[in-house]
Amino acid sequence: MKIAIVGATGLVGRNIIKQCERLLPNDIEFHLFASNKSAGKTLKINNQDVVIKELKSENIGKYDMALFSAGGVRSKAFAENFISQGSYVIDNSSAFRLQEDVPLVVYGINQNEITSSSKLIANPNCTTMGLVMALKPLHDTFNLVSMTPVAYQAVSGSGTAAVNSLKEEESLDHTSLADYKNGYYPRPIARNVIPLAGNLLENEYSDEEMKFVHESRKILDIPKLIVEPSNARVGVITGHGVFCSAVFEEDIDTERAIIELNSFEGVQYWAETLATPLDAENNTDVLVSRLRRGLSSPKIINFWCVSDNLLKGAALNAVQIAKYLVQK
Ligand SMILES: NC(=O)c1ccc[n+]([C@@H]2O[C@H](COP(=O)([O-])OP(=O)(O)OC[C@H]3O[C@@H](n4cnc5c(N)ncnc54)[C@H](OP(=O)(O)O)[C@@H]3O)[C@@H](O)[C@H]2O)c1
CATH class of the missing domain: 3.30.360.10 (Dihydrodipicolinate Reductase; domain 2)
Incomplete structure (x- = not known):
């Protein structure tokens, strides 16, 4: 399984890394994205150094899931790029939250609203x-x-x-x-x-x-x-x-x-x-x-x-x- 973390260097992104280590199986292959300022630097996941890539179309491949926390502008510009290659997108920004066909999910309350056709899932406001x-x-x-x-x-x-x-x-x-x-x-x-x-x-x-x-x-x-x-x-x-x-x-x-x-x-x-x-x-x-x-x-x-x-x-x-x- 491959998971992309978009905005990996941010306050939310760094916590996503920690929660992935804690809650997900440890054989997942992680791909990290941030701005060009962070490209080439590394972050540790499950004790392995992972190189950060700049978020741009040519760097986006096929993943099972992408967790976005890089601001609404990036979500609007790039979510579709991930989805069209087969990935689910879980988005932390406010870009899609009120869109009728996008489930706005609090785990523990309404995760059942995720259906087989939901490729984009919005994370509510904090x-x-x-x-x-x-x-x-x-x-x-x-x-x-x-x-x-x-x-x-x-x-x-x-x-x-x-x-x-x-x-x-x-x-x-x-x-x-x-x-x-x-x-x-x-x-x-x-x-x-x-x-x-x-x-x-x-x-x-x-x-x-x-x-x-x-x-x-x-x-x-x-x-x-x-x-x-x-x-x-x-x-x-x-x-x-x-x-x-x-x-x-x-x-x-x-x-x-x-x-x-x-x-x-x-x-x-x-x-x-x-x-x-x-x-x-x-x-x-x-x-x-x-x-x-x-x-x-x-x-x-x-x-x-x-x-x-x-x-x-x-x-x-x-x-x-x-x-x-x-x-x-
Ligand atoms: N903080 C919260 O409590 C909270 C809660 C819920 C939702 N959110 C949402 O989560 C998102 C991130 O919040 P944050 O608090 O983690 O912000 P942050 O600490 O400022 O981090 C922003 C992240 O976005 C990346 N980024 C900025 N410009 C980019 C670009 N042009 N291309 C690619 N990546 C870019 C940054 O990468 P660089 O380090 O390379 O600049 C960094 O990884 C926002 O949409 C925010 O509304 C935040």
Whole structure:
């Protein structure tokens, strides 16, 4: 079996390599792609040095699968090139997520939507992925109607350049930091919270906020789900947190809700310790804390969830899908 990893040198790509080593058979032949800047360098997989190739048509051959995390522009330009030579493509970008004929898959929730004709499979947005993992067992029990998620998105969600910017900003004193104009984001992110994650759209919501709306509806198969999202960027390296107020059809029994969360593979309810991004980093599970029944209605649950945006939010889910395809 041959697997291509496109964007292998990035934050997500490097985690894809680790998850492939952990979850897939060790006799797979890996092919790594990145930009011309990385071509010729090597990365280790299963203790073997693999040379990185530049992503261009003449370098693309026949593979069983290609895992893309090199940005939407590269996905749009090259996915078809892999598919036409027989490869499945599992794409981490937002390029194809809302396309009707493309399954948007969270492993553990809706992998059954992958059919024999699905050659292109989209991996959801990292913030949505963590939240829907917590919502799925609650929805199956109480029937979700609407939600107000407020996200605290970590810097590694924006890639290597953003993490480098945070590290540089962290070394500045307070005055220089407040005036700092050369960072990755429009305002300094070190020791700070920016009340906007992603790019503002015409409707005054950001593209990251609208991903909550459209992707949650598609993954949970609730086309009329009402979503009122607000996403902030916080000076945390890894681990996206979400406070969510969710309204259900049924009255909530909080003990039952916690049992359902703990019985769902990939989710843990933390009752004694408050789950934080530091706990979520390198953790393959989504962590939930502070679950309470609503103050104004017995049909509301308020809770906090946090997950590693590079693992379940990206690389882990992509490799779980790859493993599912290998075993299919
Ligand atoms: N970070 C997250 O939490 C997260 C979560 C879900 C999805 N995603 C998505 O995953 C993708 C990668 O994110 P990331 O965080 O890993 O970003 P990153 O750390 O900035 O890495 C970007 C990767 O894309 C490659 N690349 C850039 N330009 C290229 C080109 N012209 N041709 C070929 N390869 C090119 C880079 O190769 P070089 O090193 O050679 O430049 C690198 O491997 C994005 O689409 C992002 O939206 C990210």
